Each structure stands twice: as C-alpha cells, then as structure tokens.
Amino acid sequence: MPDPEAVAAALAAIAKRTRSAASLENQQLDFKTDKPSEKESYQELAEAAVCFANASGGTIVVGVADSLVGAEAFMGSQLKIDRLRARIHALTEPSIVVSVDEIEHTGARLLVLTVPEGIDVHATRKGLVTRRWNDECLPMRPIDISRLDDERRGADWTSQSSGRSIVDVDPDAMLRVRSLLRSTPDESRRSLGLAAESDVLAGLRVVHTDGSLTRAGEILLCRNAGGVAEEALVYQYRPTPGAEATIARRWGTPMIGAYAEAIEVFSARIGTTPVNTTGGQQLQIEDYPLAAIREALGNALLHGDYRERRPVQIEHSPDSLIIRSPGPLVAGITPDNILTAGSRARFPLLTGAARTVGLAEELSQGVDRMFREMVRSGRATPTVRVEHESIDPATVVTLKGGPPNIRIARFVAELPEGERNDTDTLLVVLLLCQKRSVTAREVSHVVQRDVPATEAVLRRLASGEAQLIEPTAGTITRRHPNYRLRSASLVALGPAVAYHRQSNSEIDRKVVDHVREYDTINSATIQRVFDVDVYRARDILKDFVGREILVRISTQTRGPKVKYGPGSQFPTRRPRRR
Structure with missing residues (x-):
C-alpha cells in the first residue's frame, strides 16, 4: 500500500506539472473527483474500494482530476468523512471498513481513503465484483471469484479426495520420492524414505480421511490425474524464437516425474561460458542458470492453478526462456511485490507434500533466488507478468538468454x-x-x-x-x-x-595527446586516464600496437614497467594554414 511519502510525492509531481494523476495511478493508488451528486460519488468510491479490497489493498485520493496538471488539477472534495465511511460500509458486501484522512494541498481539501486487503471476496450491493490490476479495475470471472474465495478462506482444492486408491501410485514416482527422502538432511525424513509405502503416503499427508488419495497425492504421484489437464507440462525448443520447434516433449502426471524429466531436458541444452576472476578462479556461466530454471518451473508446477485444466507451457530458445503457468498469481502477490511479499501457497497440501520429500526445498526457495541467479550470471532480471485480459489468464515468467555480460558476472563473483x-x-x-x-x-x-x-x-x-x-x-x-x-x-x-563507455575516437585522441606531451605511455596511465582495470588497459594497448599507432620501446616485455611510444602509424600534426 502506498506510504504517505509516496502519496505526497505523487501530489507534488502533479502540482509541479510534471505528471498527471492518470499517469501516476498504479496497482495501489487511484485518484477520483466528486461526482455531480453525493449518491454517485459514494457508489463510485464503493466500487473502487471493492476493487482494491479484492487485490492487495490501496489508497484512493479524492479531489484530484485525472488529466489536469498544476493547481487546476486539485479540485477538492465536499464529501463528509463520517458519511463517506458509512456509505462505503453500507454499499459493499461483505462490508468494507476504510480509513479516511483529510489533507490540504495547493489550497484544496482532499480526502485520502485507505482500503485494506480483504479477508473475503467483496462485491457491491449491486453484485459488481472487480479486482485491481495495474491501474484498472477488471471484472472477475466465476472461476476467479472461486479461486480468490478459496485462497482467502484457506480452502485447499488439493486436500479433497481424488477417488483414487493408494494402489494407483506410480511405482517410478514412489522410487523418486524414496530417493529424495533419503537424500534430505533431516533424519526423520530419511527414515521415512525406508518405510512401507502406506507410511510414506501418510507421512506426506496425501491420504484422505476416506482412505483414498487426495488430489495433491494424485497430482504428485499418479498417472492420468483426473480433474486436471491431460498434459501437465509441455516443452518446446526452437533454434530462434520465431523458428519451428525442433524438439517437443509432453508430460502428464505424476508431477514429480514431469519435473525431474523436464530438468534433464533443460540440462542437455544448456551450455556454459568460462569466466576467469582476478583471483584465478574459473567460473562456468550457464546460458540460463539452472537454479533460476528450477525456481521458475517449480513455482509454475506448485502454484499454477490445475483447476484451469491447462498445462504449464515452456518455450525455450537461445534468446529467451518463457514459462507460462495457468491462472494468475496467488492472491496478494503481484509482479510489484513478488520479491518481498513472502511465500503464499495456492495449494498448501500439494506444496507441503513437495516440501516433505525435499522437492520444494530444492526448487522453491523464493522468487528472489531466480532474480539473484540471473544477475550473478551477467544477465537481465526475469520479467513476471500476469495476463488477465485473455480468455485463459496465465502467469508468464521470462528469462533472457544470449551472451552473458562477463564483467558483471566477474564483478559479482568477487x-x-x-x-x-x-x-x-x-x-x-x-x-x-x-x-x-x-x-x-x-x-x-x-x-x-x-x-x-x-x-x-x-x-x-x-x-x-x-x-x-x-x-x-x-x-x-x-x-x-x-x-x-x-x-x-x-x-x-x-x-x-x-554511461562509462568511451568512444574509440575519444580513446584515440586522449592516448595520442598523452604520448605527444610525455613521449611514452604505460598500462598504469591507461588505467588512471580511463578509469579501467588492468585487463581493459591491456586490450586498449594491444589495439594501438596492432594498428601500429604505438610500439613497445622498453626492454621489459611484461609487467608495469613496459612502456610504449609512437609507432609508424602515429598521427603527425598537420601544419596550420596561414
């Protein structure tokens, strides 16, 4: 939720005519003006409150025009605070309690409404159900309402009975579970890996009270899980983003097998770039950091909404890696807070079972890990976006490929x-x-x-x-x-x-001017003049020697005492015209 400083900064930008209110609206900030009648104003603000409460809360500033800038944007509000709070409470279901503060800005009376994140799904008395997304209030589909209601009430779709018997557990999936359990550092879980199959399932808490497997158990351990898409995961590799797919793989459930096999497919197509640090250590920079891939794929499989009956889709090329999971982010998580909002499981039982076997610990250590690993490999941070506008909403994570920025990778490693x-x-x-x-x-x-x-x-x-x-x-x-x-x-x-890069012409001019004035130049001078390290200084001197602008004039061939003077192609001064 915007802090008071952020609201003050937004109002200052409008007053200075640098930004309009419309351009400052975002996931948690909105601007409104009084309507011709109080009844219309209360209805509009109730709708805005519903919109924010169904997302992660927000702030509404009443009395500022969307499209104007400067003092004329501050139109002020005549609404009474107590009456406004009472009407929003009365016009929403379940009722929303907002706090309202009165402030003065540029001579105008403004009202600042703070809307908390709801604990239920809220609607207006007229039945309108919307949710804030970026700077818009979007209508919610029945499945969206059901999803949000489950997440806020703590209802877990995967805790319901699947109707499948424990004898339906795939033998290969159980072998993977045992292998993972035996490799965990926790002694009790290692012991569980050696127990009878029924005890393993009970330890994972995937057996329903009626003796059948829960949906979490079915998705994790059974083939052809009912109630979900036939294909849980679809992978395509393209030599370029626009080319035909040369490799395509499709996996159904069990999810534990789909994940492991997908990681193997990734690993077979990830190359490395060797990078030497100044300390002599050699780093192997992966095309896409496998730790980042594990995190992105793990989040897609554990937090994607299986009720959408669509698979997780992966588009892999040397230039980009796109992982698309069905459904939006879990309630309360947005691309703007995904690094710091903390972990929220859409399906606690499924995530808990994955954590028990050690799978979640391996592949779901926090989205910040995905960001961190991309920067450590000298690449741009991932982009996370939610497609709400499409018929089939999805969460899309994109990792950029291409050659790594070796300087950043080396800098971070040191x-x-x-x-x-x-x-x-x-x-x-x-x-x-x-x-x-x-x-x-x-x-x-x-x-x-x-x-x-x-x-x-x-x-x-x-x-x-x-x-x-x-x-x-x-x-x-x-x-x-x-x-x-x-x-x-x-x-x-x-x-x-x-902004630190210098053009070749600028480098040439400074080096030539220095040699003209002092007759020689060395690596230390290059480092000092251009604010570069010894490696970059070496490359600059090598380029000048290769073009015969400079030539080594000292007897030393290595080290800081090597000096360079004018070569055969050193530019001569042109005589001035009289």
Whole structure:
C-alpha cells in the first residue's frame, strides 16, 4: 500500500506539472473527483474500494482530476468523512471498513481513503465484483471469484479426495520420492524414505480421511490425474524464437516425474561460458542458470492453478526462456511485490507434500533466488507478468538468454560472500550500471521495499564491507542522498556501465595527446586516464600496437614497467594554414 511519502510525492509531481494523476495511478493508488451528486460519488468510491479490497489493498485520493496538471488539477472534495465511511460500509458486501484522512494541498481539501486487503471476496450491493490490476479495475470471472474465495478462506482444492486408491501410485514416482527422502538432511525424513509405502503416503499427508488419495497425492504421484489437464507440462525448443520447434516433449502426471524429466531436458541444452576472476578462479556461466530454471518451473508446477485444466507451457530458445503457468498469481502477490511479499501457497497440501520429500526445498526457495541467479550470471532480471485480459489468464515468467555480460558476472563473483548472495545488492548494482546516480525512492521500486528500508540498504552498501557505492558530494547531507558507484566499482565493471563507455575516437585522441606531451605511455596511465582495470588497459594497448599507432620501446616485455611510444602509424600534426 502506498506510504504517505509516496502519496505526497505523487501530489507534488502533479502540482509541479510534471505528471498527471492518470499517469501516476498504479496497482495501489487511484485518484477520483466528486461526482455531480453525493449518491454517485459514494457508489463510485464503493466500487473502487471493492476493487482494491479484492487485490492487495490501496489508497484512493479524492479531489484530484485525472488529466489536469498544476493547481487546476486539485479540485477538492465536499464529501463528509463520517458519511463517506458509512456509505462505503453500507454499499459493499461483505462490508468494507476504510480509513479516511483529510489533507490540504495547493489550497484544496482532499480526502485520502485507505482500503485494506480483504479477508473475503467483496462485491457491491449491486453484485459488481472487480479486482485491481495495474491501474484498472477488471471484472472477475466465476472461476476467479472461486479461486480468490478459496485462497482467502484457506480452502485447499488439493486436500479433497481424488477417488483414487493408494494402489494407483506410480511405482517410478514412489522410487523418486524414496530417493529424495533419503537424500534430505533431516533424519526423520530419511527414515521415512525406508518405510512401507502406506507410511510414506501418510507421512506426506496425501491420504484422505476416506482412505483414498487426495488430489495433491494424485497430482504428485499418479498417472492420468483426473480433474486436471491431460498434459501437465509441455516443452518446446526452437533454434530462434520465431523458428519451428525442433524438439517437443509432453508430460502428464505424476508431477514429480514431469519435473525431474523436464530438468534433464533443460540440462542437455544448456551450455556454459568460462569466466576467469582476478583471483584465478574459473567460473562456468550457464546460458540460463539452472537454479533460476528450477525456481521458475517449480513455482509454475506448485502454484499454477490445475483447476484451469491447462498445462504449464515452456518455450525455450537461445534468446529467451518463457514459462507460462495457468491462472494468475496467488492472491496478494503481484509482479510489484513478488520479491518481498513472502511465500503464499495456492495449494498448501500439494506444496507441503513437495516440501516433505525435499522437492520444494530444492526448487522453491523464493522468487528472489531466480532474480539473484540471473544477475550473478551477467544477465537481465526475469520479467513476471500476469495476463488477465485473455480468455485463459496465465502467469508468464521470462528469462533472457544470449551472451552473458562477463564483467558483471566477474564483478559479482568477487564481492564479499554476504553481498554476493544478497538480492538487493545485485539489483542495485545492475541499476547503477544503467543510471549514473539513484535515490532510495528510485531504487525502492526495483528492490520492492519501502523508502526507509531501501535507504538502509543503500547506506549499508556505502559504508559496509563492500563499499560499492557512495553518496554524491552535493547530496550527502540530505535525508535521501543520490548514490553512485565508487571509482573502484566503476573500474571493475568497466564497459558494463553504460554511461562509462568511451568512444574509440575519444580513446584515440586522449592516448595520442598523452604520448605527444610525455613521449611514452604505460598500462598504469591507461588505467588512471580511463578509469579501467588492468585487463581493459591491456586490450586498449594491444589495439594501438596492432594498428601500429604505438610500439613497445622498453626492454621489459611484461609487467608495469613496459612502456610504449609512437609507432609508424602515429598521427603527425598537420601544419596550420596561414
């Protein structure tokens, strides 16, 4: 839910004419104006409250026009607070209790309504059921209402009886379960892996009170699970995103077998790029980090909605990996809070059984792991989006492939262990490779934390063990300074920093000017002049020698004492015309 500072910042942007209210609306912030009659105003705000309550809550600012900017955007509101709260309570079912605060901005009286996330599915008295998505209120289908109702009441579709007997358990699936249990570090679970089959099923809690398997047990361990799609998982590999699929695989249930075999298919088509660190360690950078794939596929299989009767679909190419799971994200989770909202299981019994066998521990350690592993491999962060507009809503996770950014991968590998494994740190580094400086407010959207928590992250990175960033001199006394990469970080990241790159013509000019003035140049000078590391300095000198602009003039052939002077192609000064 937007914090007061975020609301104040939005109002300030409107007052300064830099943004309109419509452009500032998002998943948790909306702007409204009074309608011609109070009755219409109360009805519209009740509908907006329902919309937010069925999502993750939000803030409605009443008295600001959508399309205007400057002082004229602040039209003010005449609604009475007590009456407004009472009417929203009366016009919604179950009744929604909102808090309302009165503020003054640019001479106008505004009302700020805070709508909490609901504990039920809410509707207006007229039967309208909507849910907030980005800056829109979208109508909910019957299956959406049923799904949200189950999730908020804690009802678990997979805890119901499947009608299947325990003798229907697939032998290969049970072998996989036993193997996973025996490899877990927990002694009690290792012992379970050696127990009788009925005891294993009881330990997984997948036996219903009537003696049959639950739907969780059927999906996890049986072939041809009823009530779900015939194909649980569909995989296609394409040499390029637009080419015909050269490999296609389809798996039904049991889910435990589909997952294991899909990982084998992935592993067979993932290459590696060797990267040497300054300490002499060699890293093997995967085309797609297998840890990120496990997380993305695991979330799709455990949290996708099997009631949609559609499979998890995978589109794999060297350029991108797209995993599409049926249904939206679990209630309360959005792409804007997915890193920090915490784990919420759509089907607690299925997830619990997977956790018991050690499968969930292997493949579902948190979405932040997926983000972290992508950055550590020198690639862009994953994108997560929900397709609500289509007939068949789906959650889509995309991992970008292509050659890794070796400089970023090497830089991350050489960070202190604590920062190397910290998702916030890696996201800040990636952002500062694109922006010269950032504030806590800008970074907060990236790390998905509030501004005070984000400021604490930035201060730690500026003063902790890593000392990756620093506040700029002109903003150091501010509450939220501008932060930039320190010189050592810039040097280590080199060309990975977009604004730090220098054109070849600029490099040529500076090197030639230096040699003209001092007659020689060496690696240390290159490093100092261009703020690069020894490897980049070596490449720059090698390029000049290859073009015969420079030539080695010292007797030393290696080390810091090697000097270079003008070569046969060194540019001569043109005489000035009189």
